[in-house]
Amino acid sequence: MDLKSVITWLIPLFPLTGWVLWGLLGRYIKDLTGHLASAFVGVSFILSLVLFYIVSNSHGFTATLYPWIYAGRLGVNVSAVIDRLSMVMLVMVTGVGGLIHVYSIGYMKGDKGYARYFSFLNLFVFSMIMLIISNNLLLLYVFWEAVGFCSYILIGHWYHKKSASDAAKKAFIVNRIGDFGFSVGIFLLFLTTRTINYESVFKIIPALPSITVTAIALLLFAGAVGKSAQFPLHVWLPDAMEGPTPVSALIHAATMVTAGVYMIARLHVIFSYSPVASMFVLFIGTLTAFLAAFIAASQFDIKRIIAYSTISQLGYMFMAVGIGSYTAGIFHLISHAVFKGLLFLTAGSVMHAMAGELDLRKMGGMYPKMKITALTFIVGALALSGIPPFSGFFSKDAILADVFSRGFYLSWIIGELTALLTAFYIFRLIFRVFFGQSNVDPKLHVHESPAVMTYPMVILSLAAILIGFLGMPPFDHSVFYNFLNVDFKNAAIFAPFVNNASWVILSLISVLMGLLGILAAYILYIRKSVSPERVKRAIGPIYSLSYHKVYFDEIYDFLIVRTVLGLSTFFWRIIDDAIIDGAVNGIAAGFAFFSVKVKRIQNGMLMSYALTFAIGVIALLFYYFIR
Amino acid sequence: MPLNDYLIVAGVLFTIGVAGVLLRRNLIVVYMSLEIMFNAVNLGFVAVSNYLNLVDGVIFVIFIMVVAAAEAAIALGISIALFRVKGTIDIDSFDELKL
Amino acid sequence: MEILFYIFSILIIYSSIMVVASKSPLTSALYLILSFFVLAGFYVILDMQFIAAMQILVYAGAIMVLVVLVIMLLNLEKYKNIKTDMHQKFISGLIFMVLFVEIALFILTGAGRKPTGIFTSEVIKRVGNTQVIGEFLFTKYIFPFEISSILLLVAIIGAYLFAKKRF
């Protein structure tokens, strides 16, 4: 192995070692665990930067570690693909991951499962790194599920709460439904291409009939729908907020949920050769973006609002990869990771101050007591709302401009509407939490969080301000585009990025939408010139639709959970117990009945046995003669 | 003497033994009838062995004697035990095998 | 020789019938002893003196002593009147006849095999009865021989267990 490969494998090795170490030694090293775990991820981050430097000055490469599965015609290695795409993701994951580790030191202080928490956080970082660098679909799938497992464990960190363990289970199972499609997609891919290595697959895909490619792409997309919480499998993500807030920041905002987008970008060849599948991705993305923003606008739980916002932003990313604008999708992924991570961390800081309280209605006027939190929160919110010069503006605008310039006007309109809603709900949150009159329980001592928590927030907010300039419009001339787009050169069945001179106008419209949303929130919650109650009454059914999350949980409960349980009970009680076992026991009972009749022969009289015996001998001899 | 004569005698003895087993209800007599059947078989073995100029049949007789001795010990032991339990040796009173 | 054979035949059949027919178990036992002696006589006229001796030692000596002892021990004389009912007599008689006819037919129709072995009466007389049997017993039949010793051991233990007061 050369130096590059060694560095490549060292990156995941550190968090993996961490997992084992903290899992075994956590109870002895106690509070040190957090620092050491953060340091391990930090080392990975530095190594990623080194590798990033190496790769950006030369070509990507593949690093094979060992042969994994060899059976029949199937041969799979554990090997890594290192190119610009994976490096960008790697730096983001280790960087944001490291910051969130540091933040967790403060946030999780005194928790009973402190060591377990960091152990699995490290395992998550490891799995995410492996997911990114894996060079075949099977390895991707392995870590695809592994991150889901870490998410399961971490959502259920406070497992003694029923809601938390329910949420964990729900997350895992809903993801499994998506992964079911994903695995069938892999089967179909293997069946048609006889390989699951990215490079070999990409060579064969153009020659395949479009219907097959479409089927493969749609099945793989099912996995992305599950993992990235897109409609109709989005129901797990809001519940996943039962986990500790840094987990929500890292897993359910910045990294794991974006794995779906990354997967499509990574497999862009497959998707780009299937216009139908890509359209479907665009459709789901658009629908989800709007739906989630719509639901977010009426929720009261601050973490859930941000969770719905994540779903909505993921929708934007899928719009981007759906139209073949992979670079823009990844760019939004990165900037979203930064500002959404930031939002969660600040929300966590609020929670920390409020002793775990999440309800908007019990907050208010907290700005003076926690200025750093409030300011960083506002930075994140502005980025989310797409107000320049914050990163969200550049990335979201790149997507919307591209959607428009490629002619998907309906998607563009919905996207802009979503942008309006986005700005509204996030500023509704800000106004109700930090400003206005205080509804805080007077017994609570609201205070600013410790430095170990605020520093990551500040760093992330700086990043949220600065990172956008990498994608300075026009996007197709930006640093980021030029850097990354080379990796997508094989994707070209869609028109390349259209350099439309109208990008200025489009940007203005987007900014306007953002400002309108902020304004609406301002009118409703600060100026109070229009009472929210009146609006609520005015739009009656629509409001209750939004408030009840479009009744997804109820519908699923009725359609799926009850059906499965009913069917199961039927199988068990009727088919198993009554029919099959009934038949078995019936045969046994038949024998018993018969034997009761026959047992009269068995009268215990020795003489009658001897008699029978003698008759038998006679019969045998008789047979001998007549034979 | 021709072989068949010996065999006929053995056959007669054997059937007498069978009749004894079937007819008598006294456990000891039944046992003795069994011994008659053994003896009948032994006679047949020795006669055939003699006729065929072999020794193997005789060896069998020795083994049968061993078995008979073992059987005698066990059978009489069982008789005593049964008598102790039931106070009789009427075979028809032993119907514990009935289900 | 033939005279001896017929005398022995009549004696053994008579004594066997008496074993079955006597009312008293003790009488039966005495007739059984007689039949054992007669059988020993048969063995002698078949040139098997060794077996004859064994017959008298094991059967007439050991086993019958045991039987008589048990009869005395249990005081079985008072159980003379365990009667057989007519029904049973009839069936037994029937079976007796049929079985006898069948056995007789079996013997008479049996395919005659020619003598094959080398141990004619002369050879046995020359070598010696005991030596011939001993050679067979300790060479060809050594394994069953050993097993039979285990059988006897088991029988001893078993008889002891059965006759013990408590199990």
Added chain:
Amino acid sequence: MDFLLSHILTVLIFFPLVSVGVLLFVDKNNEGLLRNLSTILSLVEFLISVLLFIYFKPGTYQFQFVERYSWISSFGASYFLGIDGVSLFLIILATLLTTLSLLSSYRYIKEHVKEFVILMLILETFMIGTFASLDVLLFYLFWEFMLIPMYFIIGMWGTGRRVYAAVKFVLYTLSGSLIMLFGLIYIFILHFDQTGNFTLNIVKLYNTRIPLGLQILLFIALFLGFSIKVPVFPFHTWLPDAHTEAPTAGSVILAGVLLKFGVYGFFRFGIPLLPEASIILAPVIIVIGVIGVLYGAFVSIVQKDLKRLVAFSSVSHMGFIMLGLFAMSAISIDGSILQLINHGITTGALFLFVGMLYERAHSRQIADFGGIARKAPILASLFMISVLASIGLPGLNGFIGEFLILIGAFKNYMILTIFATSGVIFAAVYLLWMFQRVMFQEITNPALENFEDMNLREIITIMPLILLMVFIGFYPVPFLDRIDPTVVHFLSQLNRHAFTLGTAAKIKGMSNA
């Protein structure tokens, strides 16, 4: 050493019996010595079986460590032993699980310890004998002998309706086996008619030519014998009862090793003896297997008893294995065989955990548990790993097997494979729900307040299985290396025999997948 290596299978088969001889001399009241000695002796046995792995030559399908002595020459029975890549791992699995179940019984078995350890060791002899025999008679004898110790283990040390369960187990399997015996004898006689000499050598019997109609009848006979043991869907109802009432060690051996004999029987006897019938009936069996996958999963969801749940999950998993075997592609059969091993490891571990829970709480009802994770973190974490392996989480052993089965079966049975794949979702549903109700949430049952965590003995018992789960998950190559040549040869034989049917082309297509 050379002697050991050339007679290693005989040594493996009879070493437990020799151990029994040693144990007979131990006073039955000296329970500590009995337990320790039996565990150590079975550990020695396991170490000998590891030699098997070390000296096994990978990359060849030939039978290895062959021993052959004439036994009953009048009808061609011989003492004929040998292993290939498939039986190798099953033997090691048997020795490992025997050791572990003896180790796990220190607390569970309180009465008749001597009888228990002796029966376990006798059972081990029979299990290894069945896997190692290449002679039909020898195989059948060992196969039936296995029932005897298992009957007593369930019947004597079980719980609840243990006698019912034991009798049901024996009668169910015995009735199937007798029909199977009939089939095997029929083939034996057909072979005699064709070649004029009696042989029970399985490799020679493979060459028997049987007309198709008769083959199908014989296949049904063999199918009944093997599928009851597997168990395949409509014949599975002995399994939940036997598993539930058996003591922990019994459940572990039952699930870990005894269920494997059905599939092994198909692999060694059913399919190679009756290739054409197998090919024709494969779709039917696959349908049954897939029904088993979904049915077992569904029924597991609503189980209230932990052991019953694991038992029904076995039905589901064995359905996967049947699917893989009868899909008849190299990948899927590789997966099936690997999954056999995995299922032994995983389900064995699950039963061990249920046993530990039962020893502490004296209940197996899920509703009686809850919140144990806080009291017993080690138990919870290791139990979780086993549960995840059973779910088929990538990175653990179950995934590799299931994935290979499904990807291999996908080509020829696309729709059915998709159905089977959905079983993976349900596995997550029932196992995670169970895990949540047992381990998570608050403690509601006051009896659990003094719940102890695992002690060192229990950790030692469970660790080999956990390590194997992770090892196979990340590095299955040592296993696949040894299984694959056997499977490829198996398929090529199937191909050769299938010419008469005109299905050769079909088979060829299959083996490419």
